[in-house]
Amino acid sequence: MxxxxxxxxxxxxxxxxxxxxxxxxxxxxxxxxxxxxxxxxxxxxxxxxxxxxxxxxxxxxxxxxxxxxxxxxxxxxxxxxxxxxxxxxxxxxxxxxxxxxxxxxxxxxxxxxxxxxxxDELPDLPGLVEHWGTGAVVCPYCDGWEVRDLRIGVLATGPRSLHQVQLLRQWSPSVTFFTNEAELADDDVAGLLARGISVEPRAWASVTADEAGRLSGIRLADDSTTDLDAIFLGPxxxxxxxxxxxxxxxxxxxxxxxxxxxxxxxxxxxxxxxxxxxxxxxxxxxxxxxxxxxxxxxxxxxxxxxxxxxxxxxxx
The missing domain is CATH 3.50.50.60 (FAD/NAD(P)-binding domain)
Structure with missing residues (x-):
């Protein structure tokens, strides 16, 4: 050199x-x-x-x-x-x-x-890292079109998550906000429900995958599962x-x-x-x-x- x-x-x-x-x-x-x-x-x-x-x-x-x-x-x-x-x-x-x-x-x-x-520091959620950048993503403007009208889950990872989940409603009528037992203000809950966004308060346990290895949903702490096509979060x-x-x-x-x-x-x-x-x-x-x-x-x-x-x- x-x-x-x-x-x-x-x-x-x-x-x-x-x-x-x-x-x-x-x-x-x-x-x-x-x-x-x-x-x-x-x-x-x-x-x-x-x-x-x-x-x-x-x-x-x-x-x-x-x-x-x-x-x-x-x-x-x-x-x-x-x-x-x-x-x-x-x-x-x-x-x-x-x-x-x-x-x-x-x-x-x-x-x-x-x-x-x-x-990106991801939340401690088993199975999430395996789908990072494919089934689990961060930007609605980058990836929202590809999952339009599909089942979208949004993880509550911080104060900006409320904005993120409201954004995702623009791309699909089937959006669920997973709060992981975090408390939401009454006004925030009302705003979510007003836009048809489901609120899931139970603790999350893991991200699930189908037989082909594609993201399939979230398993909650009580062992129930919510089927999803994509997960958005804010690392x-x-x-x-x-x-x-x-x-x-x-x-x-x-x-x-x-x-x-x-x-x-x-x-x-x-x-x-x-x-x-x-x-x-x-x-x-x-x-x-x-x-x-x-x-x-x-x-x-x-x-x-x-x-x-x-x-x-x-x-x-």
Whole structure:
């Protein structure tokens, strides 16, 4: 690997990271994308609501993205990143970063973009993980059409579950809200019943499957079973932000799910030269939203590099 610093290292090769890389390589920047090879939506066979790519495999989209980045001279490597540190150019005070891989290899860049996404923490429900991304999903806009008019169950996993279950009623008249013995406010119950949504208060025990291995319903604690064609839930989103916080990026409570790294509209963090885009800073970013954030971040990073090059030239 070359010793001269890269213009930009991007950690994370999902839609945000690759979109940023594409902007930067087309601006004739030398870009390295480091990707662990385990995209969050890799469990899904199709993605929806992506203009011009509706129904595509998310893995196919990423493969096309890697090819496009490489076409303009960008480099995409499968590698795990162990850590990163800020390094300053003593000659001009410009920011820079050193990234260390799990192999021990050390790489340097003038700017760093982190697009490492998030991980979904599922509720402790036996059988759920086996159907995650297929029969059990999170987004009504991504998967509601495919189960329209079928039997849908929604698990009460947090405050946003009430909104989620009301959304799902848009796609089917057969929707059941499984509260797992959680108490609901009278007004919330009235709103559910007004829309024809069934409320199941008993504790859940497991997700069931048919002989072909497809999700078939939920078994409750009293051993009764409710037949279903799909389950929607809201897993707890946990950002993969260790690189960002390790570099000192400022965090704050956000999205109702703990602390998240704050960024400006371009993805710039509180650390000079450090950007972030996609699910690592926005749990609600779908594929097109994450790609748009990466696009914006790529352009902003290029502009930031230009400003630095002007300062260095004037100082010289």
């Amino acid at each position: 070359q010793q001269e610093p890269w213009d930009v290292i991007i950690v994370g090769g999902g839609s945000a990271g690759l979109s940023a890389a594409l902007m930067l390589v087309r601006a004739r920047r030398r870009v390295l994308v480091l990707d662990g090879g385990a995209p969050r939506n890799g469990v899904a066979a199709h993605m929806h609501g992506v203009l011009g790519r509706d129904g595509w495999s998310p893995l196919e989209l990423l493969e096309r993205g890697r090819e496009e980045v490489a076409r303009y001279g960008g480099v995409v490597r499968t590698a795990e990143v162990a850590g990163a540190e800020a390094i300053a150019d003593d000659a001009n005070g410009a920011p820079g970063f050193a990234v260390t891989l799990e192999s021990g290899e050390r790489l340097t860049a003038r700017r760093l973009l982190v697009a490492t996404g998030l991980r 707890r989103p946990v950002p993969n932000d260790a690189l960002l916080t390790g570099l000192g990026a400022t965090t704050a409570p956000a999205f109702g799910d703990g602390d998240w790294v704050g960024v400006d509209p371009t993805g710039r963090t509180s650390v000079p030269g450090l950007w972030a885009a996609g699910n690592v800073v926005n749990p609600g970013a779908s594929v097109p939203i994450a790609a748009g954030a990466g696009n914006f971040a790529g352009a902003a990073i290029n502009a930031d590099l230009i400003e630095e090059e002007i300062r260095v030239s004037l100082a010289g």
